[in-house]
Amino acid sequence: MTASTACDILVIGGGIAGLSLAAEVAARLAASRQSASGQAAAGQNRGSSGGVVLVEAEPTLGYHTSSRSARQLIPSYGPPVIQHLTVRTLALIRAAEADLPEPVLAPRSFLLIGDEEPVRDRASAHMHPVMPAEALGLAPELRPEAFSAAGLDTTSVACNTDALLDYHRERLTAAGGRIVTGQRVQAARRTGSPGRQRWEAAADGMRFEAPVVVNAAGAWADIVAEIFGARPQGLTPYRRTAAVVDVERPLDAGAPMVADAGDRFYYRPEGRQVLISPSEREPSVAEDSRPRDADVQALVELVNTVTTMGITGVARAWTGLRTETPDGLPAVGWDPAVPGFFWLAGQGGYGFQTSSAIAELAAGILLAEGVENGAREALSPARHQV
Ligand SMILES: Cc1cc2nc3c(=O)[nH]c(=O)nc-3n(C[C@H](O)[C@H](O)[C@H](O)COP(=O)(O)OP(=O)(O)OC[C@H]3O[C@@H](n4cnc5c(N)ncnc54)[C@H](O)[C@@H]3O)c2cc1C
Known part of the structure; x- marks a missing residue:
């Protein structure tokens, strides 16, 4: 019998979507534990059974679409909600650059x-x-x-996407999050008593338990949804x-x-x-x-x-x-019918340029922090699941 890895949030998919969200949530959880205990919680959480676990099917992170982009962030590209998220992402990356050894963004019109x-x-x-x-x-x-x-x-910029992925990976692990590669989630079931329900997810050689699962599986997101009994988005x-x-x-x-x-x-x-x-x-x-x-x-x-x-x-x-998705906008938020199942999919050709703003929005919804950046309704997964 394989031992189970327990966590608060299991993120499926190690591309820019899954990594940026996992890092944001892990950092917020670590900060709230730290303020609750008055101790340096982030370091103490390392290796603990709680927090955030990210599971990726391939042996390396970012193997699929996230290592194949043109690495350009273009505020004029896409419909208004995408442009809004792009401007916010640029601001968040620029703020993060202050703590990085070298800039992630460079001017390129x-x-x-x-x-x-x-x-x-x-x-x-x-x-x-x-x-x-x-x-x-x-x-x-x-x-x-x-x-x-x-x-x-002229506001468009080149993005060092490898450095951005590294930034999120380091932020996730520094906050006590764990990354598991080479494990494709294949099956899942909802268990536990009412009010204390959780997912049990089986991957190639490992099992995971978490009350909440985030579906950041890129091109496979509708397939992952079916594993968890959710209706597809029509991706x-x-x-x-x-x-x-x-x-x-x-x-x-x-x-x-x-x-x-x-x-x-x-x-x-x-x-x-x-x-x-x-x-x-x-x-x-x-x-x-x-x-x-x-x-x-x-x-x-x-x-x-x-x-x-x-x-x-x-x-x-x-x-x-x-x-x-059918309307070309990402699907971000709780599944309307399946408890504990969260969508982070359908980023299309905008996955990097919207990444930090979507991670910010998704973390706010996931942790019920009431954070709003103006895109919640437009990206709601409920719009494709009538
Ligand atoms: C040629 C090209 C140019 C582009 N240029 C740009 C650009 O300039 N700017 C921009 O913003 N965007 C660009 N994009 C789009 C951007 O690359 C994508 O939107 C983004 O990479 C999508 O990230 P993701 O994390 O959703 O998907 P992915 O990077 O594909 O990650 C999903 C991960 O989920 C994993 N997975 C799937 N199923 C399972 C499972 N059952 N268990 C565990 N793991 C699983 C997969 O292995 C994969 O690694 C471009 C895309 C292409 C192809």
Whole structure:
């Protein structure tokens, strides 16, 4: 019989969503224990049976979508609630940077190019129109005939996502939280007497017990929901490919990310190389997705047509899954029908840029602290489970 690991909150999924939330909750629990006991509770909690446990199916954290992003945070990107969460996330990361050895964020503008109408449609408080001549000044590799309108978001930043994941991992363990990798949660049941109920979850070789489970399983979140008897959100994982290519004429290190308003491509400097993506949105099953040579070659041809950078070869390519709910907004909050089951899923293409704000919101709901950042209703999982 396998021994059971008991905790207050079991977080399933070790991507940016699960890690940022687990760290936030563990830090708050440690702080409240510390103030309750008047002692240095965080250190004493290490290895205790309570607190937060994060379980990840893969041998390493961030193996799936969270290690495959373009690492850009764009306040003008997405619907208003996403833009709101992005601005809040930037503020929270900037506050955290004060305690970090090096910054997580670095300036990198976002330049949108294309035809007049789709560029105009993306205008927002963070995206202002610029003349094509100004756009060419910022991105001289663009061929002038490739676009007729442009918009610029100067508040956009590059994000060192590895450093951000490390920050959350260290914050979680410093607060006494525990991380278990290589364990896929496969089965669950609700046990205990009324008022003292808890989940028993079985993974590959381990068992977990917790009154509360957080579903941060990315592309697998609907599958995890079924394991816990919850109705799915109707999540769809969409493929998105990226590649790092060698070029004849490297972009300026301070060059913006350039994106086509028609969603045919985007690119940005990656050292002396260039990161490119076809911006595709192709439905997939939940899987360890892989790039297709034909897609990457078609993208190389397109980028060579609209720019003068001169791609000479593909250094590496990858594909990740951007998982969306039917309305494209994340699902964050208690399941409306299954007690002790909390959703943290459907971050789509905004998982990093909304991460700290969503972790803040989710921790407030989970710990019943009444914290509100204006997105609770819009993200409620109840909207997809009528
Ligand atoms: C090419 C590309 C570019 C992108 N660019 C950006 C960008 O510039 N900015 C931005 O903000 N976002 C971007 N994104 C989106 C962002 O990467 C995602 O929104 C984010 O990584 C999702 O994080 P997650 O934690 O929800 O999912 P994941 O990172 O996939 O984590 C979920 C984890 O759950 C685990 N899991 C699943 N089932 C179980 C189980 N039963 N038991 C235990 N563990 C389980 C999985 O193994 C996985 O590690 C991009 C995505 C792609 C693909």
